[in-house]
Amino acid sequence: MATSTVENYLKHVLLLSDGSEALVPMGALAAAVAVVPGTATTMVKALADEGLVEHQPRHGVRLTGEGRRVALNVLRKHRLVETFLVHVLKMDWAKVHDEAEQLEHAISDEVLDRLDALLGHPQTDPHGDPIPSRQGKLSSQVYATLATCITERSLRIVRVTEQSTEFLQFAEQHGLQPGTSLRVTDRNLTAGLVTVRKPTGRAIPLSIAAAGKILVEPEGKG
Amino acid sequence: MATSTVENYLKHVLLLSDGSEALVPMGALAAAVAVVPGTATTMVKALADEGLVEHQPRHGVRLTGEGRRVALNVLRKHRLVETFLVHVLKMDWAKVHDEAEQLEHAISDEVLDRLDALLGHPQTDPHGDPIPSRQGKLSSQVYATLATCITERSLRIVRVTEQSTEFLQFAEQHGLQPGTSLRVTDRNLTAGLVTVRKPTGRAIPLSIAAAGKILVEPEGKG
DNA sequence: GTCGCAATTTTGAATAGTCAAAATAAAACT
DNA sequence: AGTTTTATTTTGACTATTCAAAATTGCGAC
Numbered sequence: 310m311a312t313s314t315v316e317n318y319l320k321h322v323l324l325l326s327d328g329s330e331a332l333v334p335m336g337a338l339a340a341a342v343a344v345v346p347g348t349a350t351t352m353v354k355a356l357a358d359e360g361l362v363e364h365q366p367r368h369g370v371r372l373t374g375e376g377r378r379v380a381l382n383v384l385r386k387h388r389l390v391e392t393f394l395v396h397v398l399k400m401d402w403a404k405v406h407d408e409a410e411q412l413e414h415a416i417s418d419e420v421l422d423r424l425d426a427l428l429g430h431p432q433t434d435p436h437g438d439p440i441p442s443r444q445g446k447l448s449s450q451v452y453a454t455l456a457t458c459i460t461e462r463s464l465r466i467v468r469v470t471e472q473s474t475e476f477l478q479f480a481e482q483h484g485l486q487p488g489t490s491l492r493v494t495d496r497n498l499t500a501g502l503v504t505v506r507k508p509t510g511r512a513i514p515l516s517i518a519a520a521g522k523i524l525v526e527p528e529g530k531g
Numbered sequence: 532m533a534t535s536t537v538e539n540y541l542k543h544v545l546l547l548s549d550g551s552e553a554l555v556p557m558g559a560l561a562a563a564v565a566v567v568p569g570t571a572t573t574m575v576k577a578l579a580d581e582g583l584v585e586h587q588p589r590h591g592v593r594l595t596g597e598g599r600r601v602a603l604n605v606l607r608k609h610r611l612v613e614t615f616l617v618h619v620l621k622m623d624w625a626k627v628h629d630e631a632e633q634l635e636h637a638i639s640d641e642v643l644d645r646l647d648a649l650l651g652h653p654q655t656d657p658h659g660d661p662i663p664s665r666q667g668k669l670s671s672q673v674y675a676t677l678a679t680c681i682t683e684r685s686l687r688i689v690r691v692t693e694q695s696t697e698f699l700q701f702a703e704q705h706g707l708q709p710g711t712s713l714r715v716t717d718r719n720l721t722a723g724l725v726t727v728r729k730p731t732g733r734a735i736p737l738s739i740a741a742a743g744k745i746l747v748e749p750e751g752k753g
Numbered sequence: 754g755t756c757g758c759a760a761t762t763t764t765g766a767a768t769a770g771t772c773a774a775a776a777t778a779a780a781a782c783t
Numbered sequence: 784a785g786t787t788t789t790a791t792t793t794t795g796a797c798t799a800t801t802c803a804a805a806a807t808t809g810c811g812a813c
Contacts, residue, residue: 314800335761348801350762355799367761367808398645408639415637417630423620536770557791570771572792577769589778589791 311361313414316383317342318352319361320413322372323380328447332369378445385441387413388434389424395435396428402435402486403477436477437468437487437524455503455520460493463528471522480523483513490528496520533583535636538605539564540574541583542635544594545602550669554591600667607663608635610656611646614679617657618650619720627657650720651739653679677725677742682715685750693744702745705735712750718742 311319321341325333339349357364361376372380390412394405416424422443425431432448433439441447452467466489469480480486484507494512495504503520504512515523533541543563547555561571579586583598594602612634616627638646644665647653655661655675663669674689675681688711691702702708706729716734717726725742726734737745 312799336759344800345802346761347763347803352800354762394642398642398649400641400645404641408642411637411639412634415633417633419622419626420616420620420630423622427620534769558789566770567772568791569773569793574770576792 311379314352315356315361316379316414318349318356319372319376319380320383320387322362322370323377323384326371330371332365332371334369338370381441381445381447382418383413384447385443386416386421388438388440389421389428389431390416391434391436392428392431392440393424402481403474405435406472406474406477433468433487435487436470436472437466438470452524452526455493455505455515455523455525456496456517460496463490463492464525465490465528466523467526468524469522470524471519476519476522479519484510485513485523491525533601536574537578537583538601538636540571540578541594541598541602542605542609544584544592545599545606548593552593554587554593556591560592603663603667603669604640605635606669607665608638608643610660610662611643611650611653612638613656614650614653614662615646618679618718651678651743653743655679657681674746674748677715677727677737677745677747678718678739679743680715680747682718685712685714686747687712687750688745689748690746691744692746698741698744701741706732707735707745713747 318338321338322333325337325341335346335349335353338353339346342349344352353362353364353370356362356370356376360373361379363371363373365371387409390409391405394400394408395402400408425443431440439448466485466487468487469477469485471477485491485505489507491505491507493503494506496502503515503517505515505520506512540560543560544555547559547563557568557571557575560575561568564571566574575584575586575592578584578592578598582595583601585593585595587593609631612631613627616622616630622630647665653662653676654670657679661670680686688707688709690709691698691707707713707727711729713727713729715725716728718724720739723739725737725739727737727742728734
Protein backbone atom coordinates (compact mmCIF):
# COMPACT_ATOMS: atom_id res chain seq x y z
CA MET A 310 0.00 0.00 0.00
CA ALA A 311 1.20 3.49 -0.81
CA THR A 312 2.41 5.49 2.18
CA SER A 313 0.88 8.89 2.74
CA THR A 314 4.07 10.48 1.45
CA VAL A 315 3.75 8.58 -1.79
CA GLU A 316 0.08 9.47 -2.04
CA ASN A 317 0.98 13.08 -1.58
CA TYR A 318 3.55 13.15 -4.34
CA LEU A 319 1.16 11.44 -6.73
CA LYS A 320 -1.67 13.79 -5.87
CA HIS A 321 0.46 16.81 -6.59
CA VAL A 322 1.74 15.42 -9.86
CA LEU A 323 -1.88 14.99 -10.88
CA LEU A 324 -2.81 18.49 -9.76
CA LEU A 325 0.17 20.07 -11.51
CA SER A 326 -0.26 18.22 -14.78
CA ASP A 327 -3.64 19.86 -14.98
CA GLY A 328 -5.30 17.33 -17.19
CA SER A 329 -2.66 17.37 -19.89
CA GLU A 330 -0.04 14.79 -20.78
CA ALA A 331 2.73 17.32 -20.25
CA LEU A 332 5.66 16.60 -17.97
CA VAL A 333 5.61 18.22 -14.55
CA PRO A 334 8.94 19.90 -13.81
CA MET A 335 10.75 18.75 -10.69
CA GLY A 336 10.97 22.22 -9.23
CA ALA A 337 7.22 22.66 -9.35
CA LEU A 338 6.64 19.28 -7.73
CA ALA A 339 9.21 19.94 -5.03
CA ALA A 340 7.56 23.25 -4.22
CA ALA A 341 4.12 21.65 -4.14
CA VAL A 342 5.07 18.94 -1.68
CA ALA A 343 7.29 21.38 0.23
CA VAL A 344 10.66 19.64 -0.02
CA VAL A 345 13.99 20.68 -1.55
CA PRO A 346 14.42 19.72 -5.21
CA GLY A 347 16.90 16.97 -4.45
CA THR A 348 14.37 15.20 -2.30
CA ALA A 349 11.79 15.30 -5.04
CA THR A 350 14.28 13.75 -7.45
CA THR A 351 15.07 10.93 -5.04
CA MET A 352 11.42 10.27 -4.37
CA VAL A 353 10.39 10.38 -8.00
CA LYS A 354 13.01 7.83 -8.88
CA ALA A 355 11.61 5.55 -6.23
CA LEU A 356 8.09 6.09 -7.53
CA ALA A 357 9.29 5.30 -11.05
CA ASP A 358 10.73 2.02 -9.77
CA GLU A 359 7.32 1.13 -8.45
CA GLY A 360 5.70 1.95 -11.76
CA LEU A 361 3.68 4.83 -10.42
CA VAL A 362 5.28 7.57 -12.49
CA GLU A 363 7.40 7.95 -15.59
CA HIS A 364 10.53 9.97 -14.96
CA GLN A 365 12.34 11.71 -17.78
CA PRO A 366 15.57 12.90 -16.15
CA ARG A 367 16.17 16.63 -16.42
CA HIS A 368 12.72 17.07 -17.90
CA GLY A 369 10.04 16.03 -15.49
CA VAL A 370 7.50 13.48 -14.27
CA ARG A 371 4.24 12.12 -15.52
CA LEU A 372 1.80 9.68 -13.90
CA THR A 373 1.44 6.18 -15.21
CA GLY A 374 -2.00 4.63 -15.42
CA GLU A 375 -1.58 3.07 -12.01
CA GLY A 376 -0.18 6.26 -10.52
CA ARG A 377 -3.11 8.20 -11.87
CA ARG A 378 -5.52 5.71 -10.35
CA VAL A 379 -3.97 6.18 -6.92
CA ALA A 380 -3.80 9.96 -7.30
CA LEU A 381 -7.44 10.23 -8.29
CA ASN A 382 -8.47 8.16 -5.31
CA VAL A 383 -6.57 10.47 -2.99
CA LEU A 384 -8.04 13.53 -4.63
CA ARG A 385 -11.50 12.05 -4.27
CA LYS A 386 -10.87 11.52 -0.60
CA HIS A 387 -9.55 15.03 -0.18
CA ARG A 388 -12.50 16.69 -1.82
CA LEU A 389 -15.16 14.54 -0.22
CA VAL A 390 -13.63 15.13 3.18
CA GLU A 391 -13.63 18.86 2.55
CA THR A 392 -17.27 18.67 1.57
CA PHE A 393 -18.08 16.75 4.71
CA LEU A 394 -16.24 19.19 6.93
CA VAL A 395 -18.07 22.17 5.46
CA HIS A 396 -21.54 20.71 5.00
CA VAL A 397 -21.86 18.43 7.99
CA LEU A 398 -19.48 19.81 10.58
CA LYS A 399 -20.07 23.40 9.43
CA MET A 400 -16.41 24.18 9.49
CA ASP A 401 -14.89 27.33 8.20
CA TRP A 402 -14.39 27.21 4.46
CA ALA A 403 -10.83 28.42 4.78
CA LYS A 404 -9.70 25.84 7.30
CA VAL A 405 -10.88 22.66 5.71
CA HIS A 406 -8.06 22.32 3.23
CA ASP A 407 -5.40 21.66 5.83
CA GLU A 408 -7.64 19.27 7.70
CA ALA A 409 -8.42 17.33 4.56
CA GLU A 410 -4.73 17.18 3.78
CA GLN A 411 -4.31 14.95 6.83
CA LEU A 412 -7.50 12.97 6.61
CA GLU A 413 -7.18 12.07 2.94
CA HIS A 414 -4.47 9.59 3.86
CA ALA A 415 -6.23 8.05 6.81
CA ILE A 416 -9.67 7.27 5.50
CA SER A 417 -10.50 3.90 4.01
CA ASP A 418 -12.33 3.30 0.79
CA GLU A 419 -15.33 2.03 2.70
CA VAL A 420 -15.61 5.16 4.81
CA LEU A 421 -15.14 7.14 1.64
CA ASP A 422 -18.12 5.47 -0.02
CA ARG A 423 -20.34 6.01 2.98
CA LEU A 424 -19.32 9.62 3.24
CA ASP A 425 -20.11 10.02 -0.44
CA ALA A 426 -23.56 8.55 0.10
CA LEU A 427 -24.19 10.64 3.21
CA LEU A 428 -23.38 13.78 1.24
CA GLY A 429 -25.59 12.77 -1.65
CA HIS A 430 -22.82 11.99 -4.15
CA PRO A 431 -21.71 15.58 -4.67
CA GLN A 432 -20.03 16.53 -7.94
CA THR A 433 -17.86 19.28 -6.56
CA ASP A 434 -16.34 20.22 -3.24
CA PRO A 435 -17.11 23.52 -1.46
CA HIS A 436 -14.49 25.34 -3.54
CA GLY A 437 -16.21 24.17 -6.69
CA ASP A 438 -13.43 21.75 -7.61
CA PRO A 439 -14.75 18.61 -9.27
CA ILE A 440 -14.74 15.41 -7.20
CA PRO A 441 -13.37 12.44 -9.12
CA SER A 442 -15.92 9.68 -9.48
CA ARG A 443 -15.45 6.32 -7.85
CA GLN A 444 -14.33 5.00 -11.20
CA GLY A 445 -11.70 7.70 -11.49
CA LYS A 446 -13.36 10.11 -13.85
CA LEU A 447 -12.58 13.75 -13.35
CA SER A 448 -14.76 16.12 -15.27
CA SER A 449 -12.54 18.76 -16.70
CA GLN A 450 -14.78 21.48 -17.99
CA VAL A 451 -12.87 24.67 -18.56
CA TYR A 452 -14.18 27.91 -17.25
CA ALA A 453 -13.35 31.53 -17.77
CA THR A 454 -11.83 33.43 -14.86
CA LEU A 455 -12.49 36.92 -13.61
CA ALA A 456 -9.24 37.86 -15.29
CA THR A 457 -10.32 36.67 -18.71
CA CYS A 458 -14.09 36.84 -18.94
CA ILE A 459 -16.14 39.51 -20.60
CA THR A 460 -17.15 42.53 -18.55
CA GLU A 461 -20.55 43.89 -17.65
CA ARG A 462 -22.25 40.58 -17.91
CA SER A 463 -23.96 38.58 -15.20
CA LEU A 464 -21.76 35.73 -14.02
CA ARG A 465 -21.75 33.05 -11.42
CA ILE A 466 -18.66 31.87 -9.58
CA VAL A 467 -18.16 28.16 -10.16
CA ARG A 468 -14.86 27.54 -8.55
CA VAL A 469 -11.95 29.07 -6.66
CA THR A 470 -8.67 27.49 -7.66
CA GLU A 471 -6.45 28.50 -4.81
CA GLN A 472 -6.12 26.69 -1.56
CA SER A 473 -4.12 29.02 0.63
CA THR A 474 -5.84 30.02 3.81
CA GLU A 475 -5.15 33.71 3.26
CA PHE A 476 -6.74 33.72 -0.13
CA LEU A 477 -9.76 31.74 0.93
CA GLN A 478 -10.32 34.00 3.91
CA PHE A 479 -10.10 37.01 1.69
CA ALA A 480 -12.58 35.44 -0.71
CA GLU A 481 -14.96 34.48 2.03
CA GLN A 482 -14.79 37.90 3.58
CA HIS A 483 -15.95 39.44 0.35
CA GLY A 484 -18.48 36.70 -0.30
CA LEU A 485 -16.65 35.42 -3.33
CA GLN A 486 -17.68 31.79 -3.19
CA PRO A 487 -18.98 29.25 -5.67
CA GLY A 488 -22.56 30.14 -6.48
CA THR A 489 -22.14 33.85 -5.93
CA SER A 490 -23.50 36.07 -8.68
CA LEU A 491 -21.49 39.04 -9.84
CA ARG A 492 -20.20 40.93 -12.82
CA VAL A 493 -16.90 42.48 -13.77
CA THR A 494 -17.36 46.23 -13.90
CA ASP A 495 -13.84 47.13 -14.84
CA ARG A 496 -10.60 45.56 -15.89
CA ASN A 497 -7.38 47.47 -16.24
CA LEU A 498 -4.57 45.27 -17.41
CA THR A 499 -1.92 47.96 -17.09
CA ALA A 500 -2.88 48.65 -13.51
CA GLY A 501 -3.27 44.92 -12.94
CA LEU A 502 -6.64 45.50 -11.39
CA VAL A 503 -10.06 43.96 -11.82
CA THR A 504 -13.18 45.36 -10.21
CA VAL A 505 -16.20 43.22 -9.60
CA ARG A 506 -19.58 44.00 -8.15
CA LYS A 507 -22.19 41.78 -6.59
CA PRO A 508 -25.82 42.60 -7.41
CA THR A 509 -26.37 43.79 -3.87
CA GLY A 510 -23.10 45.33 -2.89
CA ARG A 511 -20.44 47.73 -3.87
CA ALA A 512 -17.30 47.36 -5.91
CA ILE A 513 -14.63 44.87 -4.87
CA PRO A 514 -11.14 45.41 -6.30
CA LEU A 515 -9.03 42.35 -7.09
CA SER A 516 -5.53 41.88 -8.39
CA ILE A 517 -5.32 40.18 -11.77
CA ALA A 518 -3.58 37.32 -10.05
CA ALA A 519 -6.46 36.85 -7.65
CA ALA A 520 -9.03 37.31 -10.38
CA GLY A 521 -7.36 34.56 -12.33
CA LYS A 522 -8.04 32.15 -9.50
CA ILE A 523 -11.78 32.63 -9.64
CA LEU A 524 -13.59 30.64 -12.30
CA VAL A 525 -16.95 31.83 -13.56
CA GLU A 526 -19.66 30.92 -16.02
CA PRO A 527 -22.40 33.03 -17.60
CA GLU A 528 -25.40 33.32 -15.30
CA GLY A 529 -28.27 31.12 -16.36
CA LYS A 530 -26.69 28.03 -17.82
CA GLY A 531 -26.37 24.35 -16.96
CA MET B 532 3.85 17.45 17.99
CA ALA B 533 3.71 13.76 18.76
CA THR B 534 3.90 11.50 15.72
CA SER B 535 1.19 8.92 15.28
CA THR B 536 3.64 6.25 16.41
CA VAL B 537 4.23 8.09 19.63
CA GLU B 538 0.51 8.62 20.12
CA ASN B 539 -0.01 4.93 19.65
CA TYR B 540 2.51 3.89 22.26
CA LEU B 541 1.05 6.32 24.76
CA LYS B 542 -2.49 5.18 24.10
CA HIS B 543 -1.56 1.57 24.71
CA VAL B 544 0.31 2.36 27.89
CA LEU B 545 -2.84 4.06 29.13
CA LEU B 546 -5.05 1.17 28.11
CA LEU B 547 -2.75 -1.42 29.67
CA SER B 548 -2.29 0.42 32.95
CA ASP B 549 -6.03 0.15 33.36
CA GLY B 550 -6.51 3.07 35.66
CA SER B 551 -3.92 2.01 38.19
CA GLU B 552 -0.48 3.41 38.90
CA ALA B 553 1.13 0.07 38.20
CA LEU B 554 3.99 -0.28 35.74
CA VAL B 555 3.17 -1.72 32.35
CA PRO B 556 5.58 -4.50 31.42
CA MET B 557 7.50 -4.03 28.18
CA GLY B 558 6.36 -7.32 26.74
CA ALA B 559 2.73 -6.37 27.07
CA LEU B 560 3.32 -3.00 25.48
CA ALA B 561 5.32 -4.51 22.63
CA ALA B 562 2.52 -6.98 21.95
CA ALA B 563 -0.08 -4.23 22.06
CA VAL B 564 1.64 -2.02 19.52
CA ALA B 565 2.71 -5.06 17.52
CA VAL B 566 6.48 -4.69 17.54
CA VAL B 567 9.26 -6.89 18.85
CA PRO B 568 10.25 -6.22 22.48
CA GLY B 569 13.53 -4.57 21.55
CA THR B 570 11.69 -1.96 19.54
CA ALA B 571 9.42 -1.15 22.44
CA THR B 572 12.44 -0.65 24.69
CA THR B 573 14.06 1.71 22.20
CA MET B 574 10.88 3.67 21.76
CA VAL B 575 10.09 3.89 25.44
CA LYS B 576 13.52 5.30 26.15
CA ALA B 577 12.88 7.97 23.56
CA LEU B 578 9.50 8.73 25.11
CA ALA B 579 11.12 8.98 28.52
CA ASP B 580 13.60 11.51 27.13
CA GLU B 581 10.67 13.61 26.01
CA GLY B 582 9.08 13.39 29.43
CA LEU B 583 6.05 11.48 28.25
CA VAL B 584 6.66 8.31 30.25
CA GLU B 585 8.67 7.14 33.19
CA HIS B 586 10.80 4.12 32.41
CA GLN B 587 12.01 1.81 35.11
CA PRO B 588 14.47 -0.44 33.32
CA ARG B 589 13.67 -4.14 33.56
CA HIS B 590 10.39 -3.32 35.25
CA GLY B 591 8.14 -1.34 33.02
CA VAL B 592 6.65 1.98 31.93
CA ARG B 593 4.18 4.42 33.36
CA LEU B 594 2.73 7.60 31.89
CA THR B 595 3.78 10.98 33.18
CA GLY B 596 1.17 13.69 33.57
CA GLU B 597 1.92 15.03 30.12
CA GLY B 598 1.95 11.57 28.59
CA ARG B 599 -1.40 10.84 30.12
CA ARG B 600 -2.81 14.06 28.72
CA VAL B 601 -1.75 13.10 25.22
CA ALA B 602 -2.96 9.52 25.62
CA LEU B 603 -6.37 10.60 26.83
CA ASN B 604 -6.75 12.93 23.89
CA VAL B 605 -5.96 10.10 21.49
CA LEU B 606 -8.36 7.80 23.26
CA ARG B 607 -11.03 10.44 23.08
CA LYS B 608 -10.48 10.73 19.36
CA HIS B 609 -10.56 7.01 18.92
CA ARG B 610 -13.81 6.52 20.74
CA LEU B 611 -15.57 9.50 19.26
CA VAL B 612 -14.55 8.43 15.79
CA GLU B 613 -15.88 4.94 16.47
CA THR B 614 -19.12 6.45 17.66
CA PHE B 615 -19.34 8.54 14.54
CA LEU B 616 -18.66 5.62 12.26
CA VAL B 617 -21.36 3.49 13.85
CA HIS B 618 -24.04 6.08 14.45
CA VAL B 619 -23.67 8.35 11.47
CA LEU B 620 -22.07 6.23 8.79
CA LYS B 621 -23.87 3.09 9.99
CA MET B 622 -20.75 1.05 9.74
CA ASP B 623 -20.39 -2.44 10.93
CA TRP B 624 -19.58 -2.56 14.59
CA ALA B 625 -16.73 -4.97 14.07
CA LYS B 626 -14.93 -2.90 11.47
CA VAL B 627 -14.85 0.45 13.16
CA HIS B 628 -11.97 -0.30 15.46
CA ASP B 629 -9.39 -0.58 12.71
CA GLU B 630 -10.73 2.48 10.96
CA ALA B 631 -10.59 4.51 14.14
CA GLU B 632 -7.06 3.30 14.69
CA GLN B 633 -6.02 5.26 11.61
CA LEU B 634 -8.27 8.26 11.99
CA GLU B 635 -7.45 8.95 15.61
CA HIS B 636 -4.07 10.26 14.51
CA ALA B 637 -5.31 12.38 11.64
CA ILE B 638 -8.15 14.35 13.15
CA SER B 639 -7.60 17.77 14.65
CA ASP B 640 -8.91 18.96 17.96
CA GLU B 641 -11.34 21.26 16.21
CA VAL B 642 -12.86 18.46 14.15
CA LEU B 643 -12.97 16.42 17.32
CA ASP B 644 -15.03 19.03 19.11
CA ARG B 645 -17.45 19.37 16.26
CA LEU B 646 -17.84 15.64 16.00
CA ASP B 647 -18.50 15.54 19.72
CA ALA B 648 -21.23 18.15 19.37
CA LEU B 649 -22.75 16.44 16.35
CA LEU B 650 -23.02 13.22 18.32
CA GLY B 651 -24.55 14.95 21.30
CA HIS B 652 -21.52 14.72 23.62
CA PRO B 653 -21.76 10.99 24.17
CA GLN B 654 -20.33 9.50 27.36
CA THR B 655 -19.53 6.13 25.86
CA ASP B 656 -18.69 4.68 22.49
CA PRO B 657 -20.85 2.02 20.83
CA HIS B 658 -19.09 -0.71 22.80
CA GLY B 659 -19.98 1.03 26.04
CA ASP B 660 -16.42 2.14 26.72
CA PRO B 661 -16.24 5.55 28.35
CA ILE B 662 -15.11 8.49 26.24
CA PRO B 663 -12.62 10.75 28.04
CA SER B 664 -13.93 14.26 28.50
CA ARG B 665 -12.36 17.22 26.77
CA GLN B 666 -10.65 18.01 30.07
CA GLY B 667 -9.20 14.54 30.22
CA LYS B 668 -11.47 12.91 32.73
CA LEU B 669 -12.15 9.25 32.23
CA SER B 670 -14.96 7.90 34.35
CA SER B 671 -14.88 4.24 35.04
CA GLN B 672 -18.52 3.59 35.75
CA VAL B 673 -20.37 5.08 32.87
CA TYR B 674 -23.64 4.10 31.44
CA ALA B 675 -24.67 4.34 27.86
CA THR B 676 -27.64 6.56 27.11
CA LEU B 677 -30.47 6.12 24.67
CA ALA B 678 -28.54 8.50 22.44
CA THR B 679 -25.40 6.40 22.42
CA CYS B 680 -26.27 2.78 23.03
CA ILE B 681 -26.49 0.07 20.44
CA THR B 682 -29.84 -0.45 18.77
CA GLU B 683 -32.11 -3.45 18.77
CA ARG B 684 -30.89 -4.77 22.06
CA SER B 685 -32.77 -5.27 25.27
CA LEU B 686 -31.98 -2.54 27.79
CA ARG B 687 -33.03 -1.36 31.20
CA ILE B 688 -33.24 2.25 32.28
CA VAL B 689 -30.98 2.85 35.27
CA ARG B 690 -31.27 6.57 35.70
CA VAL B 691 -32.76 9.74 34.29
CA THR B 692 -30.34 12.61 34.62
CA GLU B 693 -32.66 15.54 34.30
CA GLN B 694 -34.68 17.03 37.06
CA SER B 695 -36.92 19.49 35.30
CA THR B 696 -40.59 18.91 35.87
CA GLU B 697 -41.45 19.02 32.22
CA PHE B 698 -38.95 16.38 31.37
CA LEU B 699 -39.90 14.10 34.22
CA GLN B 700 -43.54 14.43 33.39
CA PHE B 701 -42.85 13.57 29.82
CA ALA B 702 -40.82 10.58 30.91
CA GLU B 703 -43.47 9.41 33.32
CA GLN B 704 -46.17 9.80 30.78
CA HIS B 705 -44.36 7.42 28.47
CA GLY B 706 -43.32 5.11 31.26
CA LEU B 707 -39.63 5.89 30.89
CA GLN B 708 -38.48 5.33 34.43
CA PRO B 709 -35.61 3.53 36.06
CA GLY B 710 -36.22 -0.18 35.82
CA THR B 711 -38.20 0.00 32.62
CA SER B 712 -37.17 -2.41 29.88
CA LEU B 713 -36.95 -1.21 26.32
CA ARG B 714 -34.88 -1.16 23.17
CA VAL B 715 -33.86 1.44 20.64
CA THR B 716 -35.49 0.66 17.32
CA ASP B 717 -34.10 3.53 15.33
CA ARG B 718 -31.68 6.39 15.65
CA ASN B 719 -31.23 9.13 13.11
CA LEU B 720 -28.55 11.61 14.13
CA THR B 721 -29.11 13.91 11.21
CA ALA B 722 -32.79 14.19 12.04
CA GLY B 723 -31.89 14.33 15.73
CA LEU B 724 -34.41 11.64 16.53
CA VAL B 725 -34.32 8.42 18.49
CA THR B 726 -37.15 5.91 18.55
CA VAL B 727 -37.57 3.47 21.42
CA ARG B 728 -40.05 0.73 22.06
CA LYS B 729 -41.11 -0.99 25.25
CA PRO B 730 -41.77 -4.73 25.04
CA THR B 731 -45.47 -4.08 25.39
CA GLY B 732 -46.07 -0.84 23.64
CA ARG B 733 -45.57 1.08 20.50
CA ALA B 734 -42.80 3.36 19.30
CA ILE B 735 -41.89 6.43 21.33
CA PRO B 736 -39.96 9.16 19.52
CA LEU B 737 -37.42 11.16 21.52
CA SER B 738 -35.12 14.02 20.66
CA ILE B 739 -31.43 13.23 20.87
CA ALA B 740 -31.20 15.68 23.72
CA ALA B 741 -33.86 13.84 25.68
CA ALA B 742 -32.41 10.45 24.81
CA GLY B 743 -29.07 11.59 26.15
CA LYS B 744 -30.62 12.14 29.57
CA ILE B 745 -31.72 8.56 29.95
CA LEU B 746 -29.05 6.15 31.15
CA VAL B 747 -29.37 2.47 30.32
CA GLU B 748 -27.56 -0.79 30.76
CA PRO B 749 -27.85 -4.10 28.95
CA GLU B 750 -30.75 -6.13 30.28
CA GLY B 751 -29.66 -8.93 32.52
CA LYS B 752 -26.43 -7.70 34.05
CA GLY B 753 -25.15 -6.39 37.33
C1' DG C 754 28.79 28.13 -31.52
C1' DT C 755 30.10 29.23 -26.78
C1' DC C 756 28.96 30.95 -22.11
C1' DG C 757 26.48 31.35 -18.12
C1' DC C 758 22.48 30.63 -15.45
C1' DA C 759 18.86 28.07 -13.70
C1' DA C 760 17.09 23.68 -12.97
C1' DT C 761 18.22 19.15 -11.83
C1' DT C 762 20.76 15.35 -10.01
C1' DT C 763 24.24 13.39 -7.01
C1' DT C 764 26.45 12.66 -2.75
C1' DG C 765 26.84 12.29 2.05
C1' DA C 766 24.61 12.56 6.23
C1' DA C 767 20.63 12.83 9.46
C1' DT C 768 16.11 11.19 11.81
C1' DA C 769 12.32 8.07 13.01
C1' DG C 770 11.08 3.68 13.35
C1' DT C 771 11.80 -1.07 12.76
C1' DC C 772 13.86 -6.21 13.13
C1' DA C 773 17.06 -10.15 14.32
C1' DA C 774 19.83 -11.98 17.30
C1' DA C 775 23.17 -11.79 21.08
C1' DA C 776 23.82 -10.29 25.91
C1' DT C 777 22.07 -9.53 30.41
C1' DA C 778 19.27 -9.41 34.48
C1' DA C 779 15.37 -10.96 37.24
C1' DA C 780 12.55 -14.46 38.78
C1' DA C 781 11.58 -19.11 39.61
C1' DC C 782 12.90 -23.83 40.83
C1' DT C 783 15.07 -27.04 42.47
C1' DA D 784 22.97 -21.12 46.72
C1' DG D 785 23.07 -22.67 41.89
C1' DT D 786 20.78 -23.33 37.75
C1' DT D 787 17.18 -22.77 34.41
C1' DT D 788 13.63 -19.99 32.41
C1' DT D 789 11.82 -15.80 30.94
C1' DA D 790 11.74 -10.91 30.21
C1' DT D 791 14.33 -7.09 28.87
C1' DT D 792 18.00 -4.58 26.85
C1' DT D 793 21.76 -3.98 23.61
C1' DT D 794 23.86 -4.06 19.24
C1' DG D 795 24.14 -3.74 14.43
C1' DA D 796 21.71 -3.21 10.43
C1' DC D 797 17.92 -1.80 7.32
C1' DT D 798 14.01 1.26 5.12
C1' DA D 799 11.78 5.54 4.21
C1' DT D 800 12.22 10.15 4.05
C1' DT D 801 14.51 14.27 4.48
C1' DC D 802 18.28 18.25 3.93
C1' DA D 803 22.63 20.74 2.49
C1' DA D 804 25.79 21.43 -0.63
C1' DA D 805 28.49 20.12 -4.61
C1' DA D 806 28.36 18.44 -9.43
C1' DT D 807 26.09 18.33 -13.73
C1' DT D 808 23.36 19.48 -17.70
C1' DG D 809 20.07 21.89 -20.92
C1' DC D 810 18.97 25.99 -22.98
C1' DG D 811 18.64 30.59 -24.07
C1' DA D 812 21.47 34.91 -24.70
C1' DC D 813 24.90 36.64 -26.93
